Amino acid sequence: MEREVATLDLRALDLAPGAATRLRLRVPAIELRSGGSDYVTDPASPEVDVEVGRSLSGLHLRLRADVVITGPCWRCLGDARVPLAIDVTEFQAEGREGEEFDEDLDSAYVEPGRVDLGTWARDSVAEALPTTILCRDDCAGICPVCGGDRNLVPCDHAEETTDTRWDALREIAERLERGE
Ligand SMILES: [Zn+2]
Numbered sequence: 001m002e003r004e005v006a007t008l009d010l011r012a013l014d015l016a017p018g019a020a021t022r023l024r025l026r027v028p029a030i031e032l033r034s035g036g037s038d039y040v041t042d043p044a045s046p047e048v049d050v051e052v053g054r055s056l057s058g059l060h061l062r063l064r065a066d067v068v069i070t071g072p073c074w075r076c077l078g079d080a081r082v083p084l085a086i087d088v089t090e091f092q093a094e095g096r097e098g099e100e101f102d103e104d105l106d107s108a109y110v111e112p113g114r115v116d117l118g119t120w121a122r123d124s125v126a127e128a129l130p131t132t133i134l135c136r137d138d139c140a141g142i143c144p145v146c147g148g149d150r151n152l153v154p155c156d157h158a159e160e161t162t163d164t165r166w167d168a169l170r171e172i173a174e175r176l177e178r179g180e
């Protein structure tokens, strides 16, 4: 089992310009709130693949991971398992100490000598979350009339389509939560 790393120590990697390395490690458990429900990574500390390269212009980072997020399905409240493929990059230009943050030259996750891997992984997973989290694409949901789980028990009210108004409300609530 790889060790769990929240902060990557760049000084320990000691990369000369032109050098690159690839690390397989685990990041701390990722917990997210979406649509008013809690979601966590399974396994708790997901394995990630980190590439760190240094050029004359700066530091090039790539984070890749296949993670699974678990939590309640928005329609039936049953267990949903959402696989997410994460593949993101960051760049931090050389010699930027003391300069004002510039999104073309600076990475929000890179500080002198280290990378905040935990926050980067968490933000990347949050970004990759689908807008609607379902146990399966065609989840029939809970019947608004009789309250039965339509995935288990077909009821006479089944011809009424799933009430998507709640999805829209949840999306709005989620946007507010994110501060959009
Ligand atoms: Zn469901």
Ligand SMILES: [Zn+2]
Pocket (backbone or CB within 6 Å): 143, 144, 145, 146, 147, 148, 155, 156, 157, 158
């Ligand atoms: Zn019903």
